[in-house]
Amino acid sequence: MKGLLYKDWSILIGQYRKNIFLVLILYLGMAYLFNTPFMLYALVFMFGIYTQSAVSFDESSHWDTYAHTLPIHPAAVVGSKYLLGLIAIVGSFVIGMVAFLFFPSIARGTMGMEEALVGMLAAAALSLLYFSLSLPLSYQFGSERARAVVIVVILLLLMVAMTTTVLLSSEQMQVIQRFFGFRGPAEIWDSNLGQAVVMDVEYGSLTQWARNLHFWWLIGGCVAFGVLLYVVSWKVSTVIYRHKQF
Helix, strand or coil, X not given: CHHHHHHHHHHHHHHHHHHHHHHHHHHHHHHHHCCCCHXXXXXXXHXXXXXXXHHHHHHHHCXXXXXXXXXXXXXXXXXXXXXXXXXXXXXXXXXXXXXXXXXXXXXXXXXXXXXXXXXXXXXXXXXXXXXXXXXXXXXXXXXXXXXXXXHHHHHHHHHHHHHHHXXXXXXXXXXXXXXXCCEEEEEEEECCCCEEEEEEEECCCHHHHCCCHHHHHXXXXXXXXXXXXXXXXXXXXXXXXXHCCC
């Protein structure tokens, strides 16, 4: 496994050393100059996409044909790609969180570290989802076709999510929002009464969401589901790779 991981790492660094460095500088620079935390979230996803290219390099060099002649278990060959992707996601997550420590909005107090943490966890979960879908499809259909299929699958998942919210009644949506902390009581100034009144409103601040423990259950559940899906994807990819003819 160490040798396979070193092979993939060496190829990616050899091919993308300048690109990775420029992406890191560009994303960090734009995040700080334009005060856009989204660029730090996107950094996690971008580094993940770079590591997925290891499959493309194996295809173009026909390395898998050679690998089948070696005493290497298919789980190790496939596992090196998953481990490399996990290292990239965790590494970029750490870089992003360190960058947030010196972020302008954090320094001014207009943004909290809990918001940065939630955004980075969401980006990591999305990267895990992308890997979990793209790698089995890459081994089954090839990396080029897999990218197109993954985009279609993600769009379908978004459509299902949007359709679900449309089918739910407003009362059901409000119950779900209250449970996860997206909605709750707040003091609103009533000009007619000349005083503040407590009303049930939809919260627009992540700081308000984070006060509800159920919100963290939601975030933790998404990350846990992403990790579980990642492991299942590894098993599926191993089965595909074991039976594939090169």
